[in-house]
Amino acid sequence: MSGVFKFRDYSIANKLTAMNLLVSAAALLLACAAFFTYDLYTFRVNIVRNLTIQSEIIGANTVSALMFNDPESAENTLAALQASPHIFYAEIYDAQGRPFAGYWRWHRRQALPLPQVAESQERAHSFDSDQVSVIHSIVFQNKRIGTVFIRSDLKSMTTRLKSYALIVLGVLLSSLLAALFLSRKFHGIIADPVMSLAETARVVSREKSYSVRAAATGNHDEVSTLIEAFNEMLSQIQQRDKALQQAHDELEGRVKERTAELGIAQENLRALSGRLLRMRDDERRHIARELHDGSGQVLAALTMNLSIMQGEADKWGPKASKMVNDSLELARTILKDLRTMSYLLHPPLLDEIGLESALRWFVQGFSERSSIPVDLQLTPELGRLPRELEIAIFRIVQESLTNIHRHSGSTNAAISISRDSHEVRLEISDKGTGFSDSSNPLKVGVGIQGMQERVRQLGGEFEIRSDAQGTAVIAVIPTEKLDRGKAAPVSNHIF
Amino acid sequence: MKFIEGTSRRSQTPRSCYLPTRFSLGLACKAGVLFVLCVLFGVSGLWAQTAKPTDYQTKAAYLYNFGKFVQWPPRATEAKDDPFGICVLGQNPFGTALQDLAGRTINGRTVASREIRKAQDAEKCHVLFVGASEQGRVSSILAALKKSPILTVSDMPHFAAHGGMIQFVVQDNKVRFVVNRGATERVGLSLSSELLKVALNMKLNQ
Secondary structure (H helix, E strand, O other): OOOOHHHHOOOOOHHHHHHHHHHHHHHHHHHHHHHHHHHHHHHHHHHHHHHHHHHHHHHHHHHHHHHHOOOOHHHHHHHHHHHHOOOEEEEEEEEEOOOOEEEEEEOOOOOOOOOOOOOOOEEEEEEOOEEEEEEEEEEEEEEEEEEEEEEEOOOHHHHHHHHHHHHHHHHHHHHHHHHHHHHHHOOOOHHHHHHHHHHHHHHHHHOOOOOOOOOOOOOOOOOHHHHHHHHHHHHHHHHHHHHHHHHHHHHHHHHHHHHHHHHHHHHHHHHHHHHHHHHHHHHHHHHHHHHHHHHHHHHHHHHHHHHHHHHHHHHHHHHHHHHHHHHHHHHHHHHHHHHHHHHHHOHHHHOOOHHHHHHHHHHHHHHHHHOOOEEEEEOOOOOOOOOOHHHHHHHHHHHHHHHHHHHHHHOOEEEEEEEEEOOOEEEEEOOOOOOOOOOOOOOHHHHHHHHHHHHHOOOOOEEEEOOOOEEEEEEEEEOOHHHHHHHHHHOOOOO | OOOOOOEEEEOOOOOHOOOOOOOOOOOHHHHHHHHHHHHHOOOOOOOOHOOOHHHHHHHHHHHHHHHHEEEEOOOOOOOOOEEEEEEEEOOOOOOOOOOHHHOOOOOOOEEEEEEEOHHHHHOOEEEEEEEHHHHHHHHHHHHHHHOOOOOEOOOOOOOOOOOOEEEEEEEOOEEEEEEOOHHHHHHHOEEOOHHHOOEOOOOOOO
C-alpha cells in the first residue's frame, strides 16, 4: 500500500469500520452473484419451459391443419402468439421440413429454414446472444407429422438483468449504509476500550503519572485482560515509586540531620575559637597591663632609687660607684624591655588614640628592630573602627610582618588599608620567596590559621596569594555587621 | 445454431422424407424425388403443393385421416381387432390410392378398403365414400344408412345438403370439406373439434 493514507495507520475504529464494510460488501456481492446466477439459470429454464409448453399447445392445435393441409387454420392458431409479447417468430413445418404456416410479430417475412436437429430429438432449444429458439416435434398418434419452431427475444431477460443490477446496487448501497451505521454504532464495543487504554498509556508516558488507571470494560475478553494487566503494571510501578521515594526521603532527612549537626558543631567550634581569640586578647591585655602597671612601676621606682643612689655612690668608692652605675643601666634596660614587651602584647595606643597611630608606632618599631623598611599606606578616612576590628587588623599586620621577618627573606614590605562605606580592605605584601600550598591548613602555621579565624569571626574574607615573586595577605572585613552586632559585647571588655 | 437438450422418441417418419432444406437440389429434381418417395411409402395426406398429387390421392388420404378424428359408437357385432373399413359405393374414382392404405392402422385396427354395390352392404364399413355415379340415388342411399354409424363422404354437389356427413369441395385448387354435424350427431358419431376446425364453414346446400 502506498500513498499518504495507509490502512495500517488508521485508527482501530476506522479499521473495524472498513473491515466491516469490506466483509459486508464481499458477502453481499457473493450472495447476489449466487442468486443472480441461480435466477438467471432458472429464468432460462423457465423461458425454455414456457416456450416448449407453447410449442406443444401449438403443435396439438395444428395437427388437423397439418393432416388436412390447412395452413390458414394453423396460422390462426399461431396468431394466438400475439399474446406473448416476446415471441417474434414462429413457424410450423410439415413432416418433410417444409414451411407450412408462419407467424411474424411485426412484418411478415419469408420463413426461416428449419434448423437441423437429430432425428430422435423431439424437442430442443438454443440460446443466442439476444434470442432463444425452441424446436418441437408435432406428433400425432406416434407419428411425427410436423415441427413447431418458436423464436423469442430475451428482452424480458435483459430487463430482468437490468432490474437485477439495480436491485443489487440498491441492496448493496443500503446494506453498506446500514453496515456503516451499525459499525459506527457498535465498533465502540471493541475500539473504545482499546482507545481509552491507548489514551491512558499516553497520559502515563507524557505526565509520568502512575496513579491513573485505564477504565475497566466489564467484558471478559482479551482487551479487558490487557487493561487489567496494564493497571496491575501501573500499580507495581507506583508501589516501587513510592518505596523509592520513601528511601530517598529517609536518606535526605538523614543528610539534613547530619548537616544540621555538622552546622551546629561548626558553629560551636567557631564560637569557641572566637572566645579563645578574645580570651587571648584579653589575657594579653591583662598581662601587658600587669607588666606596665605592676612590674613596670616597681622597676621605675627601682630605677629612681638607683639614680638617687648614683649621686651618693662616689662616697662609697669606685667599685661601689661602678656597681651602682651598672645596676642603674640594667634596671633601665629591663624597664625598656618590659615596656616594649607590654606594648607588643597590647599596644595602649590602640585603645586610646586608635589603629592608625598604633600601626605607625608598631611599624616604626618593627622596621628599627628588623631593618626591613615597611611602606604603610593608610586611607585618610580610616578613622576609628569597632574595637574588635581594630584589634584584628593590628594582629594580622603584626603576624604578617613577623612572618615576613622570619620566613620570606624579603628586603621590604608594604601595607595598605582602605575603607569604603561597608568594608575595610587590608593587604600586606612582600617580595620574598613565597610559600607553596597556602590553602592546605595542615601545611600553614598556627599564625595563618589564627588570622583566618579572626577574619571569619568578623564575617569577612581572608586570602593568601603566594608565588616565587612574593606573598600577599588580603583580608576584606565588613564594617556594618560589626557596628550593629558583635562590636557591642566586645566593648564591654575593659583594658 | 446448436440445439441442445431434447427428449428422444422413436420416430416413424421415414428418414428420407425429412428433407433438409439446405439440400441443394433443383426444384424439379426435388419434386421428382418427393413424388417417387411418396408413391413408394404411400400417401400420408401431408402433401406439399409442389408435389401436386391428384385430388383423388388427396381425398383418399383424407378418408384415412377422418378415421383419426372421428369416434364411432361401439357396435355389438364388431370384434376388437376387426378391420377399419373404408368402402366405396358406386364407381371407384381412387384408382389404387385406397389399396395403398392397406397395412395402416387406425386405433389399432387395420385399414381395409373395399368396393360395395349397394348401401345395405355397408354394415362393416366405418367410412363410406359415395361415388359420383350414385348421384341419382343419393337420397335413397342416405335414407338406407340413416341409422347406421357410418361416416358418409362424397364429392358430389349438394351431398351434405341431402343429409351426407362430409362433402369434399375443391377450393383454390385445394381439397377442402364441409361437415354436416346434424347428420353425424344423429347416428352417434362424434367429430373431433380439430376436424371441425379445418372444415369449411359454408352453407350445406352447395
